[in-house]
Amino acid sequence: MKQYLLAVQLDESKPEPEDDFEAMLARTGQVTEDMKSAGVWVFVGGLRPSHASTVVRPGDGTVTITDGPFAETKEQLGGFWVIECDDLDQALAWAEKCALACGQPIEVRPFDDLSER
Amino acid sequence: MDLDSVYRAEYGPCVATLTRLLGDIGLAEEAVQDAFAVAVTRWADALPPNPGGWIVTTARNRAIDRLRRESTRESRHAQALLLNQPDEPEEAGPVRDDQLRLIFTCCHPALSPLAQTALTLRLLGGLEVPEIARAYLVPEATVAQRIVRAKKKIRDAGIPYRVPGAADLPDRLPPVLTVLYLVFNEGYTSTSGELVRTDLCLEAVRLARALAELMPDEPEVLGLLALLLLTEARRPARVGPSGELVVLSDQDRSRWNHELITEGHELVRRCLRRGQPGPYQLQAAINAVHTDGPATDWTQVLALYDQLLQHSPTPVVALNRAVAVAEVHGPGAALSAVDELDLPGYHLLPATRADLLTRLGRTAEAVAAYDEAISLAGNDTERAFLRTRRARLAET
Numbered sequence: 001m002k003q004y005l006l007a008v009q010l011d012e013s014k015p016e017p018e019d020d021f022e023a024m025l026a027r028t029g030q031v032t033e034d035m036k037s038a039g040v041w042v043f044v045g046g047l048r049p050s051h052a053s054t055v056v057r058p059g060d061g062t063v064t065i066t067d068g069p070f071a072e073t074k075e076q077l078g079g080f081w082v083i084e085c086d087d088l089d090q091a092l093a094w095a096e097k098c099a100l101a102c103g104q105p106i107e108v109r110p111f112d113d114l115s116e117r
Numbered sequence: 118m119d120l121d122s123v124y125r126a127e128y129g130p131c132v133a134t135l136t137r138l139l140g141d142i143g144l145a146e147e148a149v150q151d152a153f154a155v156a157v158t159r160w161a162d163a164l165p166p167n168p169g170g171w172i173v174t175t176a177r178n179r180a181i182d183r184l185r186r187e188s189t190r191e192s193r194h195a196q197a198l199l200l201n202q203p204d205e206p207e208e209a210g211p212v213r214d215d216q217l218r219l220i221f222t223c224c225h226p227a228l229s230p231l232a233q234t235a236l237t238l239r240l241l242g243g244l245e246v247p248e249i250a251r252a253y254l255v256p257e258a259t260v261a262q263r264i265v266r267a268k269k270k271i272r273d274a275g276i277p278y279r280v281p282g283a284a285d286l287p288d289r290l291p292p293v294l295t296v297l298y299l300v301f302n303e304g305y306t307s308t309s310g311e312l313v314r315t316d317l318c319l320e321a322v323r324l325a326r327a328l329a330e331l332m333p334d335e336p337e338v339l340g341l342l343a344l345l346l347l348t349e350a351r352r353p354a355r356v357g358p359s360g361e362l363v364v365l366s367d368q369d370r371s372r373w374n375h376e377l378i379t380e381g382h383e384l385v386r387r388c389l390r391r392g393q394p395g396p397y398q399l400q401a402a403i404n405a406v407h408t409d410g411p412a413t414d415w416t417q418v419l420a421l422y423d424q425l426l427q428h429s430p431t432p433v434v435a436l437n438r439a440v441a442v443a444e445v446h447g448p449g450a451a452l453s454a455v456d457e458l459d460l461p462g463y464h465l466l467p468a469t470r471a472d473l474l475t476r477l478g479r480t481a482e483a484v485a486a487y488d489e490a491i492s493l494a495g496n497d498t499e500r501a502f503l504r505t506r507r508a509r510l511a512e513t
Contacts, residue, residue, distance in 0.1 A: 002275045087277040
C-alpha cells in the first residue's frame, strides 16, 4: 500500500464565488465520505488562504520569522486529502473525483516511504 | 543468428518478463544486461536452442543472487516474490502478454509524451539512446535524462504494471498507438545504418495485433494495424538487388506481400464502416489506395490527405500531402505548398523539394536541395539513393 497526497491547487487571484461555496463543501465532503467507505481515507483538511501564512526560516542556529507563504505565486495549497491505496491509477481515480468536486486542479504526489530507500 | 541479433530481438521481451517477475523495471533491466554479459562468454561457440528462454532464466537467477547479497527490506520482499513465483503465473488481465502490459506502463499519461516513447523504444524495442535521439531530433542527453526520470517516476509514484481496465482504456489508448506507430517507423526507415530494421517492424506489428485482439471495437486500433500491415507488405519491394532504395512508383508489385495487403484492405473496410475516421484509419486508407490495382489513384489519395490534415494539422502530414498535390496539380503547386513548411533537421523536406525542383527543370536549386537532404539523412541506403538522384541530375 502506498500513501498519496491529493493537494488542491488554488488560484488565489480569482475571487471565490460565495454562493457556490456551500455546494462545493457538500461535494468535497461527499468525496471524503466515499473515501472512508472505500477504506482509503487517511486525512483531509482545508486551509485558510495564504494571507494567514507565516514562514519560519532557519539560519546560523536561529530562525527568522516572515509574513506570507514560501512563494508569492498565484497558485497556493488550498487544502488536501491523504489516501492510502495500491497504485497511482487508484490515486488518480480519487483525484478525478476531488477535482470535479472542488473545481480546482489536484496535484497527486506519493509520500516517501522511507523503508523503501 | 549472432549475439547482436539475439540482443535486438530478445532484449524487449526479456525485460518485460523480468519486470513482471521482479516488479521493478530498473532491476529487470540490470538483470537482463547481466545475463547478456554472461552470454557473451557462454555463447562463444554456439547459441543455445532457445536464447530468449536462456536469458530469462539466467537473468532471474542473477537477480536472485543480487537480491541475496543486498539486505534492505524491499529486496527481501522482492526476493520472496521471486522465489515463490511459479514459472507461469496466473494472469488477471484479458491479455497474456508481458510486453503489452509494459507498453501500457511506459505510455501512462502521468509520463510526458517524449518520455513515453523514449521508454517504450528503449525497453520494448531495445533501441539505444542515440538511436532514439535521432528518431526524435532531440539531443542524446535529453533522451537519457527523460528515460532515467521516467523510470524513477514509475517506481516512486507507483505507476502500475498492467493493462488498464475497460473503463480507463479509451483514455489510455492514444499514447500507446502513437508509440507503436513510431516504433514501426523507426524500423521501416531506420535513423542510422541500414535502411530497415525488420525486427522493429515485426515487433510493432506483433504488438499492434495483440492490441487489436484486446480491443476489436476500437476503430483506430484496427486502423493502426491496417496501416502497419499495408506498409509492411511493401517492404520486400522497397530495396533493390544491390540494397538500393526503390520508390513506390518503381516498385515491382509482384514482390509485395499480397496476404498482408488482403488483410490490411479487409481491416480498412471494417474500421471505416464504423464511421469514426481518425488519423490512423485515414493513413491506412491512403495506403489501401496505394496498394489497390496496378497504379495509385492520386486524386483519391489527395482527398484522403485533405481529411487527414484536418485531423492532424502537422507539417509532416502537409509534406506528404504535397507529394500527392504534385501528382494531381503538378510540381509547381506542390513546391509552393512545401516552401511554406518549417521542419528543421528533417531530410525528407529538402529531398521532396529536390524532386519537385528537378521536375520543374530548376537543376541548380535541385542540386543544392539534394546536398542538404544528403547531409541530413540518417541511414546509408537513403543517403545512397539521394546521391544517385543528385548524380543523375548533374549529368543532364
